[in-house]
Amino acid sequence: MKLQLHIKMNEALFLRNPESSELGKNILKHSVSLIYKTGFEAFTFKKLAEEIGTTEASIYRYFENKHKILVYLAAWYWTWFEFQISFHTNNIKDPNTKLKKVIKLLTTKVEDDEQTNYINESLLHQIIIAEGSKSYLTKQVGEDNKHQLFKPYKDLCAVIGNVILECNPKYKYPRSLATTIIEMAHFQNFFMNHLPSLTDFGKHKEETELVSFLIDLVFSSLKKT
Amino acid sequence: MKLQLHIKMNEALFLRNPESSELGKNILKHSVSLIYKTGFEAFTFKKLAEEIGTTEASIYRYFENKHKILVYLAAWYWTWFEFQISFHTNNIKDPNTKLKKVIKLLTTKVEDDEQTNYINESLLHQIIIAEGSKSYLTKQVGEDNKHQLFKPYKDLCAVIGNVILECNPKYKYPRSLATTIIEMAHFQNFFMNHLPSLTDFGKHKEETELVSFLIDLVFSSLKKT
């Protein structure tokens, strides 16, 4: 018997809670593998239905459209990731060490939680790198934001921002630095793999170098008085 | 008689050169205003054709699909922006001052070049902020990159990277820092306007604060030996 931690999702994300049924869980599971495989643009409810062995109409009972699935997955991921942080930094007192750990967690390949649930965190991590920003770079961002759909991302930003303030209470831009860390962990990773000349760690594709870059960037700013 | 500077675009971006005809120029002009108005997702060739007063088929003779238009506009913008840098930093010898100028240019609202040409740089700047990363966050990024479609962005990154190296020849991550500056200038701006709690300059929406954040971030890293 394994401990299952359950993430309670914002109800505005779905029409019917996908966690409440087998079909719903299949929608999540196969959304992850299908978006991973085809990319978000080519991902359709038709293809998803075929993968699952159900119909488009059935999927529409769970999610309004594919954009909502992406926002759902992003929200799930950030909630899960915030837990990862609290888990892995649990015993760490020194905020500097804690912040370094956060950077490493953001940068390192995620290992799948061994079928703990229907979401493959490792694939989802890759999806968030390549598609995550599309969840808010839309015309509906204001509307979606009103419904609190980005709360998990904001909460994470606040958590990291607080660690930053612990490192240097006088630092003036904790939230912007937090989002910079998050976004750059992902963008630099994407660039490293697809547009390497935009980075300084192209050839070897070593994540450790990306970690070094981010740590240097962040702690230079924080060391100043 | 005004001096028109002409940007020679990569031929892989289009089927027929849009700069070679009135219709082509109209496609560019109205693409900018329509993407600005509706967002890239809702932007279609049908709507574009209606705006221009032409047919879908005619537009397809210029561009393969709407993604290519976005990549075209992004390429145009970065080429134009690189020129802006060389223009505005022309007499500046001190690399630190130069880098600050670059940050300000990236962050400040662009003023339209007074009908110098068919592209409204001010609107395009807003488009690049909200849609720019969608030009490469796709499954075709490798293919597009092979055709050099992202060369203007890479060139800009190299230019800024060189200024960074002038500031501190020992700095190890000039390109990654350059892309960080570029992307964060845009993302923080987007957050400021749409998801303000992700930043530290929400309420007043002052670009000057964003500039301060970026300058602090960058020069902290570069001051170290």
Place this chain on the structure above:
DNA sequence: TTTAAATAACAGTAATACTATCATAAATAA
């Protein structure tokens, strides 16, 4: 002035993004 090229006008197809209806199966409540 002829001829070539570009565009408009129109038709048509396949895929996408949905909505609606009805039958049936499964879960739940009486």
Place this chain on the structure above:
DNA sequence: TTATTTATGATAGTATTACTGTTATTTAAA
């Protein structure tokens, strides 16, 4: 247990998107 609600499957259908193709007409070049 049966009645009833609820979820799903099966199927159909619509509007829009993303294209391709054909022909006539206009415009520009030789």
